[in-house]
Amino acid sequence: MQDEQDERGFFGERPLKPLAKTDPKLDKPHYLGHRERLRQRLRDSGPESLQDYEVLELLLFRSITRADTKGRAKALIQRFGSLSEVLGAPERLLREVEGIGDAVAFDLKVIAAAAKRMAKGEVAQREVLSSWQLLLDYVRTAMAFETTEQFRILFLDKRNALIADEVQQTGTVDHTPAYPREVAKRALELSATAIILVHNHPSGDPTPSKADIEMTKTIMSVCKPLSIMVHDHIIVGKAGFASLKGLALI
Missing domain, CATH: 3.40.140.10 (Cytidine Deaminase, domain 2)
Structure with missing residues (x-):
């Protein structure tokens, strides 16, 4: 009985170890740094410095906020051939690409519509x-x-x-x-x-x-x-x- 009390006292009096501190940078998903680097490259060097799939990545950032978009962007380019062809593809075909759901396909068609309006506006003024x-x-x-x-x-x-x-x-x-x-x-x-x-x-x-x-x-x-x-x-x-x-x- 005495041994049990001593053992309880021993464990009860042991000081708790402080929780290990974590580096906030390590807690962030890896793709966040990639996104910021891509944005900075666009700011510093302009769109000509980016490949088609990288421009598509930037567009997908708005639709896919909590996942890496690089793989999806490359899959779209591989399926359709170029950024122009991705934006020109029908929604039903866009949705056939893995990771591209209804919302993303719709957002890409909205971007395509905006591009057409801008091009038409340039013609209409001249x-x-x-x-x-x-x-x-x-x-x-x-x-x-x-x-x-x-x-x-x-x-x-x-x-x-x-x-x-x-x-x-x-x-x-x-x-x-x-x-x-x-x-x-x-x-x-x-x-x-x-x-x-x-x-x-x-x-x-x-x-x-x-x-x-x-x-x-x-x-x-x-x-x-x-x-x-x-x-x-x-x-x-x-x-x-x-x-x-x-x-x-x-």
């Missing part, structure tokens, strides 16, 4: 024919990564400023119907004196087909008596663009 590269950048942003063909018309006033930008028809993966009389009718409704035709090739190759050339010539023949000038027909693909006028096909 005389289109003297800002040709801006126009090409806009139509590429708007259409190059669509999975079905779209036939788009840019309506211009007598100063060649943009009045309206409309998708007239949407087709299949390799064909879009175009109706020349409807094109002319809409131009008259908008009091447009010139138009630029644009459509995309989902295959990625912007090379004009025989049908593309014939359709353009038909639209030109309908518009000419109405004093509506067809400045060009631009075909957009992932691999670049083709201008029928630049190729001397119209």
Whole structure:
């Protein structure tokens, strides 16, 4: 009995050891330091210093706040090929990438919509024919990564400023119907004196087909008596663009 009391007293009187101090830096997830370094590189050296997947990482920081985004960004680039193609991909395909849920896919499409608005705003503020590269950048942003063909018309006033930008028809993966009389009718409704035709090739190759050339010539023949000038027909693909006028096909 005495031994038990002594033992209880022994353990009861032993001083408690202080808890080991931890380094706050070690408690932070490893990716936080990476995020800050990436942000600082953007601030110091600009976006040109970053690769596509790194820009995508920065975008994903807002949607995925408590996990590493580097792996997800690389997986998206590997699946679609480039940052532009990631932003141009349909939501359903984005969600097929591991770690990309509904919210992240939606956020990426919002970013894509903002990029299109910005590119369109740049075109709208200038005389289109003297800002040709801006126009090409806009139509590429708007259409190059669509999975079905779209036939788009840019309506211009007598100063060649943009009045309206409309998708007239949407087709299949390799064909879009175009109706020349409807094109002319809409131009008259908008009091447009010139138009630029644009459509995309989902295959990625912007090379004009025989049908593309014939359709353009038909639209030109309908518009000419109405004093509506067809400045060009631009075909957009992932691999670049083709201008029928630049190729001397119209």
